[in-house]
Amino acid sequence: MPPQELAETWKRCSSRLLLIARAIGEPAEDAVQEAFLRLARQTPPPDDPFAWLVTVTRNQLLQWRRSGIRRRRRERDSDQQPVWFDGESQQMESALDAQEVTEALKRLDADQRQVIVMHLWGELSFRQIAEVMACSQSTAHRTFQSGIRAMQRKFNPTADPVGGRDSK
Amino acid sequence: MNRSNEDDRQREDDEIDQAFIARLRGLTPASVSASADDGPEHSLGIESILYRAGFQAGQDHVRRVSIVRNADTRQWLSLLAASVLTAVVTLPIALGIGRHWRSPSPTPVAGQHDVTPAETVNAAPVPSDASSEAPDGAEATPSVKSNKWRDIHSDWHLTTLAGGTPLATLTAFHSRSLETLPRSNWIALQDDLFDAGDPISAGDLDTLTATFDLQVQPR
Numbered sequence A: 001m002p003p004q005e006l007a008e009t010w011k012r013c014s015s016r017l018l019l020i021a022r023a024i025g026e027p028a029e030d031a032v033q034e035a036f037l038r039l040a041r042q043t044p045p046p047d048d049p050f051a052w053l054v055t056v057t058r059n060q061l062l063q064w065r066r067s068g069i070r071r072r073r074r075e076r077d078s079d080q081q082p083v084w085f086d087g088e089s090q091q092m093e094s095a096l097d098a099q100e101v102t103e104a105l106k107r108l109d110a111d112q113r114q115v116i117v118m119h120l121w122g123e124l125s126f127r128q129i130a131e132v133m134a135c136s137q138s139t140a141h142r143t144f145q146s147g148i149r150a151m152q153r154k155f156n157p158t159a160d161p162v163g164g165r166d167s168k
Numbered sequence B: 001m002n003r004s005n006e007d008d009r010q011r012e013d014d015e016i017d018q019a020f021i022a023r024l025r026g027l028t029p030a031s032v033s034a035s036a037d038d039g040p041e042h043s044l045g046i047e048s049i050l051y052r053a054g055f056q057a058g059q060d061h062v063r064r065v066s067i068v069r070n071a072d073t074r075q076w077l078s079l080l081a082a083s084v085l086t087a088v089v090t091l092p093i094a095l096g097i098g099r100h101w102r103s104p105s106p107t108p109v110a111g112q113h114d115v116t117p118a119e120t121v122n123a124a125p126v127p128s129d130a131s132s133e134a135p136d137g138a139e140a141t142p143s144v145k146s147n148k149w150r151d152i153h154s155d156w157h158l159t160t161l162a163g164g165t166p167l168a169t170l171t172a173f174h175s176r177s178l179e180t181l182p183r184s185n186w187i188a189l190q191d192d193l194f195d196a197g198d199p200i201s202a203g204d205l206d207t208l209t210a211t212f213d214l215q216v217q218p219r
Helices: A003-024 A028-041 A049-067 A071-078 A087-091 A098-107 A110-120 A126-133 A137-155 B002-015 B018-025 B046-101 B117-123 B127-133 B146-162 B166-174 B204-212
Strands: none
Touching (some): A003 A028, A003 A049, A003 B046, A049 A126, A098 A110, A110 A137, A110 B018
16 A cells, blocks of 8 residues: 555544554554554555454454463553543533543443444444454344443443343 | 445434434544553554555565575576486496496507507508408408407407416407418507517418518528
8 A cells, every 4th residue: 555545544544443452452552553564565455444454453453362472561551541532522511431431341341342442433334343353243233232231321320221131 | 335334323223322322422532642652662653654664565575585586596506406416326327338338549569550549540440441451461361340350359358357368269269360360450558568479480481571571681
């Protein structure tokens, strides 16, 4: 991929990709960087660069987790509490607290957390999420629903629109 | 893709509180620059990405060139190894064949006439000319083909080397004596000195005189 196009892709996708990477696990920055380096070498460039980047980032993080590589780096990063969301959104009256949302996401099941982040902030469709996570589209959708219900109970305990069907 | 997204959203609308989802969507993912404040080793930016991408592209180029060069070197080394192996295998065979077919280098018998070794080699295989130029007294001698003569000489030489008697060998295997052979075709190795130990018997002088067309002056 030409440098100019790579820079534009970086500007358009890097923040969303980094958030998805944090939802998958640490070291998220290394995985994002590695994904963009692979995108630079990719010939021809993928049709959907962002979906391609998400797939590469997730596979890289899972591979590092399996092989134990960069465990020390991951443990060190876990002490630094990386920021998932911008603080400016807290100024909006209707917005949720970014830190509380981050903590709620961290407490979710890993698949629920990844699907929610990919769909809400990564703007990936359930079909794309299903391809990335190697599952069916309906499974991705059910995982999203159950995760949202769990978070909703956290932020609004009185609201239980579907009668507690969020258990996995 | 848009159609798929609309279907997804429609399914969400059926079951999930859209207001809560909207509030979640109101959060903005942290920018990369904000999360890269951990230190220089954590710096994550497009500059470092482009720098590393360029560095890796250079590395790939060098590696590719090196692979091509190594392939050429391997090809030449394999050719060289094949040549050496062929030489090692064929050289002993070629030496054996050469030893088997090598014939002893002939030299003229001392006292015949002064000729060069090249002339001797050229003259030896032409016995017909020699027989035509031979004197009348020598016409009664059996004609010996040059190849046969060479074989006889070879046998004689081998027998001599083995310790046998040349004259006895000739007599036994060819039913001829030295006197019956045309002396103009005699050849011997340089280190084979003519054995002049046999006394000349009666009649040899006449034969020698006729053979070499000599004039004997009586005293």
